Amino acid sequence: MMINGAGATFPYPIYSKWFDEYAKVDPSVRFNYQSIGSGGGQKQILAQTVDFGASDGPMSDENLSKAPGKILHIPTVAGAVVITYNLDGNPALRLDGDTIANIFLGKIKNWNDPKIAASNPGAKLPDKEIVVVHRSDGSGTTFIFTDYLSKISGEWKEKAGNNTSVNWPTGIGGKGNEGVAGQVKQTPGALGYVELIYATQNKMPYAEVKNAAGEFMKPTLESITAALATANIPDDFRFSMTNAPGKDAYPIAGATWLLVYQQQKDAAKGKKLVEFLKWSLTDGEKMAKDLQYAPLPESVQQRVLTRIGEIKM
Amino acid sequence: MEIAILPAPKAFGAPDDPRSVARAMAPPSRFGDKAFQWLTLAMALAVVVLVVLTGWQLWRGSSLAIQKFGFHFLVTSTWDPVAEQFGALPFIYGTLVSSLIALLIAVPLSIATAVYLTELAPLWIRQPLVSLIEMLAAIPSVILGLWGIFVMVPWLRDYPFPSLKRLFGWTPFFSGPIYGTSMLAGGIIIAIMILPIITSVSREILRSVPDLQREAAYALGATRWEVTRLAVLSYARKGLFGAVILGLGRALGETMAVTMVIGNTPQTAASLFKPGYTLASVIANEFTEATTDVYLGALFEIGLVLFGVTILVNLIAQLLLKTMTTTTSATRAVQ
Numbered sequence: 029m030m031i032n033g034a035g036a037t038f039p040y041p042i043y044s045k046w047f048d049e050y051a052k053v054d055p056s057v058r059f060n061y062q063s064i065g066s067g068g069g070q071k072q073i074l075a076q077t078v079d080f081g082a083s084d085g086p087m088s089d090e091n092l093s094k095a096p097g098k099i100l101h102i103p104t105v106a107g108a109v110v111i112t113y114n115l116d117g118n119p120a121l122r123l124d125g126d127t128i129a130n131i132f133l134g135k136i137k138n139w140n141d142p143k144i145a146a147s148n149p150g151a152k153l154p155d156k157e158i159v160v161v162h163r164s165d166g167s168g169t170t171f172i173f174t175d176y177l178s179k180i181s182g183e184w185k186e187k188a189g190n191n192t193s194v195n196w197p198t199g200i201g202g203k204g205n206e207g208v209a210g211q212v213k214q215t216p217g218a219l220g221y222v223e224l225i226y227a228t229q230n231k232m233p234y235a236e237v238k239n240a241a242g243e244f245m246k247p248t249l250e251s252i253t254a255a256l257a258t259a260n261i262p263d264d265f266r267f268s269m270t271n272a273p274g275k276d277a278y279p280i281a282g283a284t285w286l287l288v289y290q291q292q293k294d295a296a297k298g299k300k301l302v303e304f305l306k307w308s309l310t311d312g313e314k315m316a317k318d319l320q321y322a323p324l325p326e327s328v329q330q331r332v333l334t335r336i337g338e339i340k341m
Numbered sequence: 342m343e344i345a346i347l348p349a350p351k352a353f354g355a356p357d358d359p360r361s362v363a364r365a366m367a368p369p370s371r372f373g374d375k376a377f378q379w380l381t382l383a384m385a386l387a388v389v390v391l392v393v394l395t396g397w398q399l400w401r402g403s404s405l406a407i408q409k410f411g412f413h414f415l416v417t418s419t420w421d422p423v424a425e426q427f428g429a430l431p432f433i434y435g436t437l438v439s440s441l442i443a444l445l446i447a448v449p450l451s452i453a454t455a456v457y458l459t460e461l462a463p464l465w466i467r468q469p470l471v472s473l474i475e476m477l478a479a480i481p482s483v484i485l486g487l488w489g490i491f492v493m494v495p496w497l498r499d500y501p502f503p504s505l506k507r508l509f510g511w512t513p514f515f516s517g518p519i520y521g522t523s524m525l526a527g528g529i530i531i532a533i534m535i536l537p538i539i540t541s542v543s544r545e546i547l548r549s550v551p552d553l554q555r556e557a558a559y560a561l562g563a564t565r566w567e568v569t570r571l572a573v574l575s576y577a578r579k580g581l582f583g584a585v586i587l588g589l590g591r592a593l594g595e596t597m598a599v600t601m602v603i604g605n606t607p608q609t610a611a612s613l614f615k616p617g618y619t620l621a622s623v624i625a626n627e628f629t630e631a632t633t634d635v636y637l638g639a640l641f642e643i644g645l646v647l648f649g650v651t652i653l654v655n656l657i658a659q660l661l662l663k664t665m666t667t668t669t670s671a672t673r674a675v676q
Contacts (some may be wrong), residue, residue, distance in 0.1 A: 065629030091632060159520055164622075166422075166630025192630040200522050200616050201605025202490075203425030203626060210490040210601075215498075215520060232663030 034062040035069020035082030035164035038168050038223065039284045042105060042319045043082070046312045051249020055309075057300045066168055066192065071336035073099065073287045079089055079301060081287035085192065095289075100339065102286040102305060102332060103319035106256055108224040108247040109173045109280045110234035113196055114212050115139065116154065120149040124238035125180035125271070125279065129156055131219060132177060133184060134198030139217060147238070151235040152198070154217070161211045161220030164201025166192035172282035173221050178271035222279075224252075225320040239279040240271050251278035252322035261328060265335070281322070288339065304334045397643065399648055402641030404635055414642060418605045423626070427639035429646050431607035435617035436650060439599065440526025440592040442613070447536045448585055454536075455543035460569050471544070477535035486601030489530050494521040494602055497529070502614065513611040520604070524617035527603030532593050535588035542587055546580035547573060579666055586658045593651050596621040621646040 033043075040063040047059035062068075066083040074095055086101055095176030111123060127143050130136040136143055139153045163170045171192045178185040188194045202208035207225040212218040213232065224247050227234045236244040245251045258274030261267040271279045286305070292298025309324070309332055316323040324332065400407075406414065410427060417428030454474070458467055459559040464500065498521030548574050558572035574581070596619075604616020620643050631637045 067628075067630040067632045070632055088632065157518065164600065165626040166628075168630075191423045192632070193422050193627050195419065195421035195423065196606070199606070200520060201618075201626075203492065203600045203605070207601055208488075210487075211522065214490065214495045 029056060029297060029300060030058050030319075031080070031297060031304070032060050032062055032078045033066050033080040033082060034067045034072045034078045034285075035070075035287070036168060037063040038084050038085045038107060039082065039105060039321070042312075042316060042321050045319060046308050049312070049315070050307060053205055053307060054300070054303065057304065059304075063100055065166070066171075067166065069287065073289075075255075076289075076293075079288075079297060082285065083287060084170040084282065084284045086285060087287065088283075098290040100288050100290050100335060102288060102309075102326065102336065103174055103265050103283040103324060104268075104308065105316045105323060106252050106253050106269065106281055106283040107222050107321055108278055109169055109176075109282070110224050110227045110247045111219065111221055111237065111280075112209070112212055112232045112234045113226050114214075114216055115156075115220040118233040119148075119151040120233070121151065121235040122244045123235045123237070125176070128237070129177050129181035129184045132160060132162070132196075132198065133181070133187065134160070146285055147244075156217040158224060159215050159218040160199030161198050161202050161208050161215070161218050162196055163193070163204070163208055163221075165203050165207075167204075168192065168282065168284065169205070169221065169223055170194070171269060174334070175268050176280045179268075179271045197273045228320070237279055238274045239275075239277050241275040241277070243274065243275055245278045247278045247280070249320070249322045251276055253325055255279070255281045256283065256322065256328060257325040261331070263331075263335075265332065283324075290339055292339060292341050297341065298341040302336060302339050305339075306333060309333055309336065371471070396645075396648060399641055399645040403638050403645050406638035406642040409635060409654055410639075410642075414639075416611060417648070418607065420623070422631070422636050425633065425635045427636075427642075429620070429643055431609050432618050432620045432623055432643060433646060433650065434609045435527075435603070435607075436593055436619040436621070436647070438524055438613075439527040439531055439603065439617065439619055440589060442525060443531035443535055443592045444585065444589060445528065447539055447588060450532075451536050451539035451584075451588070452543050452581060454540045455547055456569060456574070458540075458544050459547040459567070460573065462543075467666065471541075472493065474537050474540050477533070478541070479525070482534065482597040483601075485530065485534065486598035489526070489598055490603040493530065494526055497521055497526055514613050517610075517612045517614050519614050520616070522604040522616055523614045524603060524610075525613040527599045527617060527619070530598045530602050531592045534595055534598060535592050538591060539584050539588040542584035543577075543581055545570035546577045546584060549580075550576050579662060582658070582662055582665065586655065588650065589654060589658070593654065594621050595619075596625045600625055620644075620650070 035174035043061055047061065064281055066085055069081035069083050070087055070091055072078045072153070074091065076096065087099065092099060111128060113121065119209055123144070124147055127136060127147070130143065137158060138155065139158055140155045145153055156271050171190065174188065174190040174194050178190040187197055200211060202211040202220070207220045208220045208233060209226055209230055212220045234247065236246050239245050254274045255269050255272035255277035259267055259272040265285070269283060288301065292301065309329055313323040313329065406427065413431050414427065415433070415615050416430055418430045419426045419428050420431070458470060462470065498519055502519045506519065509621055554572040554576055555568055558568040563571065599619055600622040603618065603622065605618050605622060606616040607618045608615065624643055628640050629639055
């Protein structure tokens, strides 16, 4: 039996690992997943051309209202967005949300700005223009980052807002994580945002960010899971975990979701899909850390499993 | 008398035709001809249908955006997916300016290369050079883009751009801070991409200039430069223009490599050091993650605009070509 899915690119590595491993658990099911982007995933599940969709952002009310049936959001794993930069000697940096927002608003223009210096008393900050780099392609990474900025800064919310791509007040656009990373690496004085995995793999420096509890946190799998544990998660699982209140939470993080219909049309296929979802939320979650994704905390796993149990054939 | 002979095929099929061999052959060969004619007609029509369908599909896809923004879409500069306000002006501007820069760089280079290869180069150097140029055309655009980010842009930023700024910084075109990624970098990468196509086509055209032309000019005592200029280049002018138009066609639609070095910022800045954006790039960047209908419609409309710009530029080129040929024949008539 072939189960078809399409959508987000961010979780693609772990999903393909799951499909591989699950073939050993139940050899009768095969998965075909097209990582065409979250927008595509939402469109295809709405058009019912796939058995499940995948998205890095929850679906909007408007899009959900177009669905022929009730669509469930199943969160799977989470990742962080980090602030990376290029300065001589790459000193460790600490940034608070307000400073990040003002840099991306184009109001803090120079590295020697007192607002940056205030959180970095020891660091030698040059008299150099900050070259802001952002994603030019629509992406879940941008969605998470602008979601964070919109929560932190009223001005950001009003001027740019939150989406997979926005009307950037300043900066240069790089295509993909590799585009932003390349741009930052090549430009002295540059500052941009990329996925955590991308920064660690490329050995790029990234800043500690002040969370809602006032602590400067390094983005790690633990601090992302801590954010998930303290984020306010409603029953439809359409949540945002940026600026989570926990003391150990890294504030710029987001989950990724699988999208399935609550009422499955094909009973046999639906049964297999539910079995897979249950497996991925339990055994599958254990594989997350090896691939640099933050797993869901126990409490959230249980809630999601209950919801999966409500899928009807 | 002679005119009567012309409809020969009919005469072949006539029953009282004495040439029996011809009669035996005639019907199948005529059928083959007809079939071939229909087949080729169908192929040619398929191309037309394809163009029309593309245009129609783009129009249909963008209907929502056309209704919402109307003509303003073409003249406004805001591109805000959050507020769903869309205007295409910076993208149209970026596409035209980057293509123009590319042509300014690539056309003299390509034609000079083609002239060297056909008129001047010793034989042993021609084939290796031609192969190298054709290899340039085979480099995938995404590879060229990566090379652009990691090699070309930092080099441009550190060496040529500061010099340009020193020399021409007083003009609006080379003013402001230098980041490397810029409209100029985008134009340069397009120039690299269209160079092989213009060179190859130009070379074929120059090779097709009859040797009689050259020999006649030499016979009149012309120098090599005069032969090239008067006998070869002016003879091949029309064809060379066609080669440039082919290059322009590719420049307008070039996407991947440009996206990686142009900076992707929708603005209409005079300074070529500032980042820009092109029509093709914004589609490639935002299509996969566009979730709302108006947003998607706006991206479709960008496609429609690109389609229109390409057709318009080609039409203008055809017109130019026409006036060019009429003036040349007029000059010839005077001479």
